[in-house]
Amino acid sequence: MRLTRTLQAAACAAALLLTAACGSSGSGGGSSAGLNPPDLKAPTKLGRTEGQVNLIAWAGYVENGSNDPKADWVSGFEKQTGCQVHSKVAASSDEMVKLMKTGEYDAVSASGDASLRLIASGDAAPVNTELVPNYKDVFAGLKNGAWNSVKGQMYGIPHGRGANLLMYDTEKVSPAPTSWSAVFDDASKHKGHVTAYDSPIYIADAALYLKATKPELKIKNPYALDQKQFDAAVALLKKQNADIGEYWSDYLKEVSAFKSGDSVVGTTWQVIANLAAGEGAKVKAFVPKEGSTGWSDTWMVSAKAEHPNCAYKWLDWIVSPKVNAQVAEYFGEAPANSRACAETSDKNFCTTYHAADEGYWKHIAFWNTPIEQCLDGRKDVTCVPYAKWVQAWTEIKG
Template sequence: MSRTLKTLAAAGALLLATACGSSGSSSSSQGAIDPPDLKPQKKIGKAEKSVNLIAWAGYAEDGSNDPKVDWVTPFEKKTGCKVNTKTAASSDEMVSLMKTGQYDAVSASGDASLRLIASGDAEPVNTELVPNYKDIFEGLKNKDWNSVDGKPYGIPHGRGANLLMYNTEKVKPAPDSWSAVFDKGDKYKGKVTAYDSPIYIADAALYLMKHKPSLGIKNPYALDQKQFDASVDLLKKQNANIGEYWSDYLKEISAFKSGDSVVGTSWQVILNTAQDEKAPVKAVLPKEGSTGWSDTWMVASKAKHPNCAYKWLNHIVSPEANAQVAEYFGEAPSNEKACKLTADKNHCRTYHADDEPYWKKVHYWTTPTQQCLDGRKDAKCVPYAKWVQAWTEIKD
């Protein structure tokens, strides 16, 4: 996995910034967005000979980074669709690129996916045209970040949880709560780390949801002004203890190895790599639960190669390809059958791929909207644009 991280670094796309989702409840998006009335494709026609993708680094490997890592070439040989991939460094970039009309599909994270749905840049998908959809874990279907009112807008790719990682030599007793980075963070002043993204405000909201119930937070992505202000205030207080906000996970690994960071948010792949490199670290899904992410392959409403796009969607979530990408990237696969095909037979156990009770504790990143995602009609929630503004103020 260390090789994977170095490859991604070389690709210059380690900023897996602001991906999004929501908690494990079934999606209707609570009427929070009203997308254009677009219709899904009815059938797959003749392949157009090419497909233009926007993807996170590591999602569409063709052997150029590592000859042994290639699930694009078999797809091209089988379908006749040549894959052209634009690697994006952020969700904002993905949204901008999709608006150009030059791309057919995108591996959108939740903050991008709802924006693409609302703007009409992504169309509903016909899951009957994606045979491998039937084997996707049920816990990933029809969720707030990939569907609206029960209408699917994409095919789930994979998922991961945001964990609390800590230095076992410096942080004692072993923490089981996010209080280690919030209320008790001054104990590790200057050595606390946090994910560098406006969506991290949801981590504070999740903590307050459990520790200050009087605020009435039900969904960490649906915050009215009072709830939002409380979350921002908590993060401003935390800022005094932060040594570094991270987005490049190679840097986070280095910080934990050197001791510059001793406690903070992390991913399973970071934990695995840090442990492989002999860093004295462990990680836990805290008792409050956590935030997390799940990415979705979506079809552009202006796709010039929709048939090849659908063929790609089916390929990338096939057991074979999904196993390869999940293991290479460091995430839980979306296809249940992929678990039997990973080179590391413990991969799905390590990443909790089929552990639905585990995922019920994860509130997947999703785009905050003015109409509250928790269903409230008597309140206005703070939209994502103001989260972005507040994040700048938090770090100042």
């Protein structure tokens, strides 16, 4: 199941993108057409495997049975390819970016708030999807995203996706909420029992709400905020802070808080909602009428990879139907491969996680990296870069 995924960002890491030229992109899809990364070439063919591959991954993505005997998709890969897997679990996107810069790793399972940084800095190489046979079965909504491609060139292979949902205690929150107003404008109704995700990227959640409720701000993309728009989102979150009981990054703590009643409404993931309900909490989770933010992880190959052939073998393996199904169920997210749904042990899994419901994902604004060159295509203003988001998050929390 999904483990803690903290996204506290370092200002110096975000600064990598400050000089990158970036143009139009959608909040939930569309290539980052204006980004001009270094001129790197994807391989045209694969050679002999090198005998090992060094990976950086979120906890739960590279399992060899040592954490859970039932979770092992590494052994089969090693046997089939001869590539011995060495992996390092990263606790944050910033750690992933830092580790990729060392040149010691071949591939990384980057989230959207890291992938553009890796592309712009030249640490991630473009990927030849023709060399990854299982890519053809990846859901269309995950291809050529604003967070994993530039001008139609993919910089990785999509792994899975998930939405940041609104969860509430059905016995203590009435009437049932339909909007993010439950944690923003109406948060005082549950003062001290509101919870929010502990990360600078959560500023995008406030921006998404303001996009719908304050049209005069003209927010098009929650990751492309000029100073006025950014200030409005920060002000909303500072106001919200007075009603927050706990900011969370550890999913077990959120489960515990909803079970005890310390939290009654706030941001969550589907896997957390499932766990909380399974342990007796009276909760429901959903995408509010304004839509939601979310994540889409992408396996990216290092531009300095010492074992690129094994890395490509891993990319194909991890999105093969059976393996992608195993990872998705263990981790708690929708699989990337459309054929994986037929391989899940829980036959309702893909329905629960909306894996094949592209209409559902159109309402999800996947995490992206805010940079000065506005991701919504505006040329007449400067947008607030992620380094400033990090600074503001510290101020918001007090």
